[in-house]
Amino acid sequence: MPIDLSPVEKAKFVCAKRATQFVESGMKVGLGTGSTASWLVKCLGEMVREEGLKIKGVPTSTRTAELAREVGIEVITLDEAKWLDVTIDGADEFDPNLNLIKGGGGAHLQEKIVATASDQMIVITDASKSVETLGAFPLPIEVIPFGWQTTKNIVEEALVGMDVMGRDVTLRMNGDQPFISDEGNHILDLHLKRIGNARQISMVLNQIPGVVENGLFLDICDAVVIGYGDGRVEVRDINNGSVEEEKYDFLDNDNLFTNIAD
Incomplete structure (x- = not known):
């Protein structure tokens, strides 16, 4: 090596x-x-x-x-x-x-x-x-392409009630096109800065229609x-x-x- x-x-x-x-x-x-x-x-x-x-x-x-x-x-x-x-x-x-x-x-x-x-x-x-606390790295969530902007809006609304320091949500890009996962989906990156209750936010995110899975491994x-x-x-x-x-x-x-x- x-x-x-x-x-x-x-x-x-x-x-x-x-x-x-x-x-x-x-x-x-x-x-x-x-x-x-x-x-x-x-x-x-x-x-x-x-x-x-x-x-x-x-x-x-x-x-x-x-x-x-x-x-x-x-x-x-x-x-x-x-x-x-x-x-x-x-x-x-x-x-x-x-x-x-x-x-x-x-x-x-x-x-x-x-x-x-x-x-x-x-x-x-x-x-x-x-x-010490998760959240400095943006939390990715995989979402289906259909209605992804509506899904993004619902995610942003859900974050208002969460114990986090930031609530910016961005669509991950690959050049000038949306990033596409192996499953053909988009990725939204949640810039939360700090996640106070990881279990709560994981459960809430996965209940939103259009969200396939989040990047919290608990x-x-x-x-x-x-x-x-x-x-x-x-x-x-x-x-x-x-x-x-x-x-x-x-x-x-x-x-x-x-x-x-x-």
Whole structure:
């Protein structure tokens, strides 16, 4: 693995590398979407090719599916898998209770379906995504294209009664056209700044006709693996309350990352 990476990319790599320890041969694995999750897919692909790891991957987006096939991971659908051993994915924010905001890449609908169909969900991220209260990152909601402006108006009205600091709602764009999700839907980004009651707002949003799903992942994540630019990795497990730390060494002489914590 090349070492000429920025500290942010090194952090993403080491947390992805550590998360591979949650994967064993014979598992059905949910594969997340995003820049950190792509490192995981590459690491698992290397294990498939070089170590004989045998897994079946259920991707959460078309771009993850393409990458998984490219690196040699067998790809199946969730309907074929029925249930997964583990899902490993990134997050845009996580709080001390490991509640998440996801959807910066517009794939949170498939990501939530896959994560809730798993025995475990592991989040891989860097320390910048840690917050005391969710909401600084815009909360995405996926909405059907039909009547989306009416849906947006209803969402804005619903936010008036919510414990949030901001209420701006914007349509996510891809250039000069609306962003289109893998399911053919639009994304509205809610600029809330702070979410005082995540459960309440999640329930209210999902009751609005036209809203398919929101990007709040509550009581779904089991552990978060946090990478740092100096090679440290912290693993927080919400179920047993443990916090573990390891260190990966960046060896300039052989252009490899080596785990030195064992």
